[in-house]
Amino acid sequence: MRILIVGVGTRGDVAPYTGLGARLREAGHEVAVAAHEPYRHLVTEAGLDYLPLPGDPLSLLSISAFRHYGEQLVEGLAGLAGQRADLVLTGVAGTPACHVAEAMGVPSMGVHLQPIDPTGDFPPVMSVVHRSLGRWGNRRAARLAFEVPAAGPLVAGLSTRIRARLGLPPMPARALYLRRETMRWPVFHGFSPLVVPRPADWRTGLEVTGYWWPFRPPGWRRDPRLRDFLASGPKPVFVGFGSLAGTRAERYTELAVGALRAAGLRGVLQTGVRGQLSDDVLAVGDVPHDWLFPQVAAVAHHCGAGTTGIGLRTGVPAVAVPVKHDQPFWASRLTALGVAPAALPFRRLTSARLAAALTTVVTDPAYRRRAQSLAAGMAAEDGAAPVVAAVDRLSGAAR
Incomplete structure (x- = not known):
């Protein structure tokens, strides 16, 4: 066929x-x-x-x-x-x-x-309204999106x-x-x-x-610079903003670096720039998340459906930084599942807020325990x- x-x-x-x-x-x-x-x-x-x-x-x-x-x-x-x-x-x-x-x-x-079909369980996933409208309201609003x-x-x-x-x-x-x-x-x-x-x-x-899960080409090889960075100190955290990163790369990178500095953490950034930004911060391009995420202490990301899934698959606690569309929905699921604290909507994101959230998920072992438990259950799925x-x-x- x-x-x-x-x-x-x-x-x-x-x-x-x-x-x-x-x-x-x-x-x-x-x-x-x-x-x-x-x-x-x-x-x-x-x-x-x-x-x-x-x-x-x-x-x-x-x-x-x-x-x-x-x-x-x-x-x-x-x-x-x-x-x-x-x-x-x-x-x-x-x-x-x-x-x-x-x-x-x-x-x-x-x-x-994304689950866009009408249900009373949650409001329309692709809507600008992300709070529940009640079971009848949730279903009706989702159906109107079709009709x-x-x-x-x-x-x-x-x-x-x-x-x-x-x-x-x-x-x-x-x-x-x-x-x-x-x-x-x-x-x-x-x-x-x-x-x-x-x-x-x-x-x-x-x-x-x-x-x-995305296909990883059998010929893929890790970047020696990234390999060496990961081995050179404590586990870093990952910060990435998905496709949004390319629109204002310098601004988003500055925000992320400021957060890492305030939190005293090492970081791998996927914010639209590349290179060694300091002894403790490496900015990378396209790297398979299923390979990278198990080697970091936490992941801060935009909550796209795929990035959310791979973060959960690898059992890593998260900081949710949703931007739009279905991302607030996935952010709410991360919080409800106990693998992330309350979401930080991107429009209100600051270095100080990101630093505080990263510190929370790195220092509180409950987030990692819940993430690892969920990952174990997902491992049995096909x-x-x-x-x-x-x-x-x-x-x-x-x-």
Whole structure:
């Protein structure tokens, strides 16, 4: 079976699909991943076929480029209809690719990194409102996100525009949602049920499988400078702000260095610069987190879904510094699980606040004990297996 995985977004939206794709390839399927150009190497290094999507999602970190990116995304997704595929798998940001599958005449499934379906357990994950609205309010608000086109220029009318571009009959957002629910459109969620238990009020077809870990190329070698730094003193802490780091690298680096100095800690930074900043601070580029995190005393990060998962997998206590989108949700889970103190929203972050939080998680052993206990439970999970099994069943039925 030829499988097309649509990974719209930044690095954290693509990397988990390299691991999932590699497992599907091992099961005997052909796998292609559609992603933006900056993440081509993630796909090809995993031995998967790469299909380009136009546009750079990092441009959305500035305020100006929403409409242009939306236009590029419509064209890029619609262009995938000309590819060969027997099944389309799509993440949250690439959900309009289900229309591409319809145009191709093939089935589709969701492979979501965030739990966006309506539930009373928590408010809409991608909303600007992060406090609970009560069980009824939480469900209603999440359903409205499906039924009412968003006000922003990027999302508003995206399904309508793609359907028109593909020559499919128009269908309002509410009708699309009702069709999705009536057909029990299958969605697999790539995070641990120990981190987010499957909501009891979810319908049939919505499954929580466990994490899909990014593929690490077998030829990867650690940087000797990083190896030597890690061996040269007490365990450092990690500070990284994900894709945001590249937008104001010097400012974020200055903030992190100030926090480390105030806390008296060594640090490995992933803040958009590189090099030995002092005897106690090393700034690095792209390093596999599953290799790095077990060697640090704590991780302070932006709470992207993937970084959150790898931090939990490696049993390291955290400092949550959420920025936007689903990040406040993952930050709240870290706090609820007892592996992090109260979150520090990025807009209110200072060196002093970051220093205090890092000191807390490094000196209080309870955070590490809870992180290690959770990691032990997650080690028994195989998040890719249910997806592979579902694809195999579909492949067998098609023969």
